[in-house]
Amino acid sequence: MKEVRVRFAPSPTGDLHIGGVRAALFNWLFAKNKGGKFILRIEDTDEARSTEASAQVILDAMKWLQLNWDEGPGNEFPKYAPYYQMKRKELGIYQKYSDELVERNLAYPCYCTPEEVDEMRKKAQANKLPPKYDGRCRRLAPEQRLQKEKEGKKPVIRFKTLESGATVLNDLIRGRIEFDNSLLDDFVIIKVSGTPTYNFACAIDDYLMEMTHVLRGDDHISNTPRQMQIYNALGWKSPEFAHMAMILGSDGARLSKRHGHTSVLEYRKEGYLQEALINYLALLGWSTQDSQQIFPIEELIWKFSTDRCRSSPSIFDPEKLLWLNGEKIRSKTVEQIYELFIDWLKYTDNEKIIDGWDREFLKKAIVLEHDKIKLLKDIPSLVDFFFVKDIVYNDDAVKKVLLSEKSKDTSKLVLTESAERLKNRQDFSADALEKYARDLAVEKEIKTGQVFHPIRVAISGRTQGPSLFHMMELMGKDEVIRRISAALAKFF
RNA sequence: GCUGCCAUCGUCUAGCGGCCUAGGACAUCGCCCUCUCAAGGCGGAGAUCACGGGUUCAAAUCCCGUUGGCAGCGCCA
Numbered sequence: 001m002k003e004v005r006v007r008f009a010p011s012p013t014g015d016l017h018i019g020g021v022r023a024a025l026f027n028w029l030f031a032k033n034k035g036g037k038f039i040l041r042i043e044d045t046d047e048a049r050s051t052e053a054s055a056q057v058i059l060d061a062m063k064w065l066q067l068n069w070d071e072g073p074g075n076e077f078p079k080y081a082p083y084y085q086m087k088r089k090e091l092g093i094y095q096k097y098s099d100e101l102v103e104r105n106l107a108y109p110c111y112c113t114p115e116e117v118d119e120m121r122k123k124a125q126a127n128k129l130p131p132k133y134d135g136r137c138r139r140l141a142p143e144q145r146l147q148k149e150k151e152g153k154k155p156v157i158r159f160k161t162l163e164s165g166a167t168v169l170n171d172l173i174r175g176r177i178e179f180d181n182s183l184l185d186d187f188v189i190i191k192v193s194g195t196p197t198y199n200f201a202c203a204i205d206d207y208l209m210e211m212t213h214v215l216r217g218d219d220h221i222s223n224t225p226r227q228m229q230i231y232n233a234l235g236w237k238s239p240e241f242a243h244m245a246m247i248l249g250s251d252g253a254r255l256s257k258r259h260g261h262t263s264v265l266e267y268r269k270e271g272y273l274q275e276a277l278i279n280y281l282a283l284l285g286w287s288t289q290d291s292q293q294i295f296p297i298e299e300l301i302w303k304f305s306t307d308r309c310r311s312s313p314s315i316f317d318p319e320k321l322l323w324l325n326g327e328k329i330r331s332k333t334v335e336q337i338y339e340l341f342i343d344w345l346k347y348t349d350n351e352k353i354i355d356g357w358d359r360e361f362l363k364k365a366i367v368l369e370h371d372k373i374k375l376l377k378d379i380p381s382l383v384d385f386f387f388v389k390d391i392v393y394n395d396d397a398v399k400k401v402l403l404s405e406k407s408k409d410t411s412k413l414v415l416t417e418s419a420e421r422l423k424n425r426q427d428f429s430a431d432a433l434e435k436y437a438r439d440l441a442v443e444k445e446i447k448t449g450q451v452f453h454p455i456r457v458a459i460s461g462r463t464q465g466p467s468l469f470h471m472m473e474l475m476g477k478d479e480v481i482r483r484i485s486a487a488l489a490k491f492f
Numbered sequence: 493g494c495u496g497c498c499a500u501c502g503u504c505u506a507g508c509g510g511c512c513u514a515g516g517a518c519a520u521c522g523c524c525c526u527c528u529c530a531a532g533g534c535g536g537a538g539a540u541c542a543c544g545g546g547u548u549c550a551a552a553u554c555c556c557g558u559u560g561g562c563a564g565c566g567c568c569a
């Protein structure tokens with residue numbers, strides 16, 4: 001059995017998008033599942049839009065996602081390197097095969113200008129025909145070619161597509177798809193600049209890099225017959241293809257800015273975990289028979305298969321991603337969350353937020369709020385009141401719990417009593433504190449809530465927060481008394 | 493316009509001819525737990541399986557057509 005080799009081949013014209021990650025992920029899972037190799041190749045033949053910076057951003061994003069590549073930039077195998085198409089162009093790789101095709105009369109130079117070609121397509125479309133290049137340079141006599149060359153015209157190279165018959169694709173996900181060859185025009189394989197076009201470079205590289213399978217978005221389905229014809233012309237066997245359905249935005253249109261974040265980096269900045277994004281994306285277009293939702297990455301690997309991929313598109317649901325992120329965080333130990341949080345602070349350049357915070361104390365605070373964390377960025381606002389000297393009292397909380405007509409007398413009583421009585425307590429454990437509070441309620445003949453709530457607001461400034469007594473225990477006796485006294489002084 | 497792909501709760505999906513009065517998950521609603529907020533547990537509502545025709549004793553499942561959505565039709569990838 002031949003070793004499975006698959007690739008992710010992004011073009012560095014922007015950030016890594018959700019759709020790109022999904023394509024990368026499915027290839028990565030496929031490779032891991034088959035014990036094969038996952039290759040990263042940069043398709044930077046778009047001379048106008050490709051940038052070095054963008055390539056770097058994509059590499060970084062892949063690293064963050066832990067979609068590690070067995071071969072690619074930074075991990076070059078002499079047999080297949082280089083992994084940037086423009087570097088491969090410099091080596092003359094594409095030119096060589098283009099020359100071969102021209103020599104064998106399977107491709108030809110075309111001197112038509114983009115404007116002329118545009119004109120042909122418009123005309124064809126006006127006649128309700130598929131917009132095609134009409135092939136006029138295909139049968140240029142040698143002397144006519146010479147004439148054009150003399151005029152100083154620089155040609156592109158066009159591939160001679162088959163004029164009749166059909167090209168049949170047996171897609172791993174969709175089954176048999178047949179393309180009528182007469183509908184394909186002679187497409188450009190080498191631009192005037194000498195750079196190969198996508199369809200050519202892709203086919204050549206997939207062959208030279210010995211790809212066994214090509215998993216990609218279904219927006220590439222109609223490119224497939226072109227690439228297959230190139231393989232055939234060169235006498236090569238084409239790889240297996242699998243076209244997965246696209247991911248769409250909430251309105252069913254292609255995922256774009258107005259649907260929220262599209263770049264993975266933005267999700268990272270928000271405090272999503274890479275494994276949540278991975279798990280969520282795996283669920284889009286793939287499923288198990290029992291509709292399992294949560295997968296550790298290892299399980300994703302051994303369960304993944306293309307024949308459980310759906311062929312219908314799916315809509316990206318940010319709410320479910322958020323839920324999944326919470327699930328992943330809840331499944332982590334506090335130590336792990338702490339590490340993730342610190343990494344996130346560094347990444348977002350927010351380390352100053354925790355300036356002066358005691359690290360061990362912070363971990364204990366995280367324990368108390370563990371299952372409330374949905375995003376790493378939630379953590380500061382969840383626990384910051386522990387660390388500030390002068391806490392910020394929420395207006396509504398103060399009005400409702402401390403100063404309302406109904407509550408002000410009992411609140412004042414509870415706080416005054418507590419400031420005094422807690423001083424003498426030896427046992428400041430959560431259990432002991434709870435007993436204290438309940439006893440106080442009984443003694444003063446008030447409801448337990450009338451004891452709990454004022455203390456909560458006094459020491460945290462808010463009505464929401466961790467378990468009251470655990471919060472007190474963690475704060476410690478001195479600080480609790482200090483805060484209660486401060487609240488007393490401020491509001492009563 | 494041409495070609496192709498797709499079509500099950502709002503969303504992600506299970507379903508490969510009888511187990512479906514269509515199952516799970518997110519979201520939503522209610523109840524329970526409870527010192528608040530969460531988390532968790534339980535339950536509800538939510539899908540004429542896009543529509544119309546076949547085939548069959550039997551169809552969400554197979555076939556044909558229609559409609560709708562999406563994609564491609566570049567010297568972009």
